[in-house]
Amino acid sequence: MTALQTLLSEAPYSVPAERRSALLLQGLNDLTAHHYAHSRQYERIVRGAWANRITAECIEDVPYLPVSLFKTTDLRSVRQEDVRMTMTSSGTTGQAVSRIAVDAETSTLQQRALANSLSHVLGGKRLPMLVIDTADVFKNPQLMSARGAGVLGMMRFGHDHAFALDPQLAPDITAVRDFLDKHGSKPFFMFGFTFIVWLQFYEELKGLGLDFSNGILIHSGGWKKMVERAIGNEEFRAKFLQEFGLRHIHNFYGMVEQLGSIFLEGADGLLYPPNFSDVLIRCPETWRVLPYGEMGIIQVVSLLPRSYPGHSLLTEDLGVIEAVDPEPRRWMGHGVRVVGRMKRAELRGCSDVVATSMAA
């Protein structure tokens, strides 16, 4: 069995940190060798910046790429004709987006892995699903970026889908009430992006006496808008419990560059990488791995990416590992708190960036 098969055969989120590291190291080294052999670009990077380190002695030593490299450079380890889809990250207009080449094999791995992770909180069989978004999110090609793909990806894990919002993102109260009448008395699945769940769902539906106590809410992304409104995870959870009776809430941390790997929120509010992934925290000065409890830049490793060299990535997010193997069989491995995005770089210079509006 490969390392990935072994890790996927275990109960989700159950492999303790130390044993996980050993299994991951083998799998990550295999992936480094695989990408080295199949991507000329990756080979040049490992040769030029990593002293040709194909086999690392420990996870910390596995070469990593900065996640933004996928915005500037075409990196893939499969032939162009084998690319089944190119995933792009969300980004505001004008910003460069990551472009991730996914082939059939990697796509299958991502789906299997995601199913494995979600079964941990949703149970073994598919549940009725209330999507906290509009059905237009994947009909409208302009929305069919990360958000549409995210919704579509999650919809595989539910049935009898209903959409809680209309195309203007106003709540569709009839649809929500119909869904609750039909499915509200047994467990059901709810999914949406964090700021939409808060702004368009919670803020709009509070006070109506709706009962979501059998719901399991999974949400992710868009914390920036929440931080602007000073809504923390604690408050988010408290309000949903108080208002809707909803206690099964799981935030997750994930990125298009490591699709299929979601760090799910455990009972302690920390985010846990699935068995086949891990998180390292690096010092932003020396780039050495920091001891538990110290805040630094998040590095993520995953055994899923085979069609593109994304198995070891340095993110631009700040985080801290606050728990290790806290709850046997439920939440094992590194529990990380994601603190936010690092400060943007601003260098002085002769060249003004303001020019476009000037001549108008």
Place this chain on the structure above:
Amino acid sequence: MIRVWSPTPQLIAVDAFLAQVDAMEQEGVAPFDSARLELIGEVSRRILADPMARTQPQFVALGYWMRRSALSRMKIEWLERHASQDEVLVSRGVALHLPPTNVDTIFVYSWVLSFLAGNTNIVRLPSERSEAVEWLISVIIAAVYEAGMGQQHLFCAFDHTGDILADISRRCDLRLIWGGDAKVDAVSRLPLRPDGLSIGFPDRTSATMIASAAYLAGDSSSRDALAVALFNDVFWFDQMGCGSPRVVFWVDPEGREGMADLAERLSQVISQRGYVGEPATAIAKMVAVYGMLADGKVHRSEHYSNALDIAYADIQDGQGSTKQGGGFLTSVTVGDVADIATWVRRDMQTITHYGFDHAELLRLAENIGSQGGYRLVPIGQALMFDETWDGIPLITHMTRRIVVRV
């Protein structure tokens, strides 16, 4: 509304401002007027005497550049070159200065030269002004007002939006646009007076070249001194100045180079000076380096600290993306100075040098002439402002000549 320093910032209506510009039309004086030389000398004295300047090395450089003695020398040299029996040198008229947002002394250099050329001036001050820059502005404007010249030199700030820039441009004889390709392009669409002259300073990149034999023959202290000079060139404006070098050419017929040795010494200067690379900049550099590695533009990279990354390239690989600043140098070894020419494009501004004689420098200048390149100066002088900038003798362009034939 336009904010005008008179001498403290006041908001005045656009119409009133334009009327003031109209009144400046015939207020010019002869080039190198002695009252004006005195005034600049006085500003220099005040800058250099103030403790504030000591915290800002670029202000010290500015203060020295505009010393009374330096200006007298500039006057003599310029007149020697340009004065003639058959021509009377006169000012051009009303000049508009549009300095860059981020390099905080350019507005002074631009204004001083035009002031000495005898023009009346409108200076649009940078939109982002640090406390130090506010101080610099106040020193200059105080001196201008004390000399009774406040009505002919308008230091102001206004938005990019609206027609203000167009309305001002239409009244000007001379316009200097600092701030890169996009800004030069955008502003150049606005006409000046029909006989006006617009000078743009677009995006530039710069390099340095070192004769390996001279470097390797030098002792430790001479190498350290070179590292200090290179530090100033690279890090003064976070390596984002037009003259900040991004490439280091090692020139040696036998292919020797000393990059690793120089990088170690440079690292020491970086920590001695307390220059810290931001983590976000370090990651941006990593993205740039890895992208260049992936594209085969460089073949190896060394990370020294968040403030210094060195990549190694071969001359035939061609230029990779070299826009990333914050301490990122690409080292290229060539056999002869003439080989550098293959790397030079139109946007190459300054090549600083170490260990070459005059003849070799002239040979390089001739070799790159058809492509680009505007200055070959010693390492340590990359950011030193010169009256000839981007190949343009500024005072000459800021004046005009009346031909007199008998």
